[in-house]
């Protein structure tokens with residue numbers, strides 16, 4: 001269950017880094033626009049699981065951006081891809097889709 005996956009190839013890591021950077025820029029741009037009063041168009045953005053419903057849109061974007069930045073720091077280390085809550089290994093397919101994900105489905109559902 002908690003088996004370490006095989007190390008990612010350099011190309012795979014590079015692609016994940018690129019995805020994280022792109023998503024970070026996108027979220028940052030939305031946050032900037034929102035704070036500038038230009039309507040960040042949140043509705044078309046798929047947000048990660050929200051632990052605290054009722055947060056203001058700018059707070060949601062800040063949290064999302066923080067999550068992306070944490071993933072950028074962890075990518076390539078042993079802690080990336082491991083659930084921060086329970087320590088379970090996340091599925092690579094999920095991580096490829098959302099490299100900023102930091103909790104497993106079970107913990108997210110709680």
Ligand SMILES: [Zn+2]
Pocket residue numbers: 083084085086087088103104105106107108
């Ligand atoms: Zn978990």
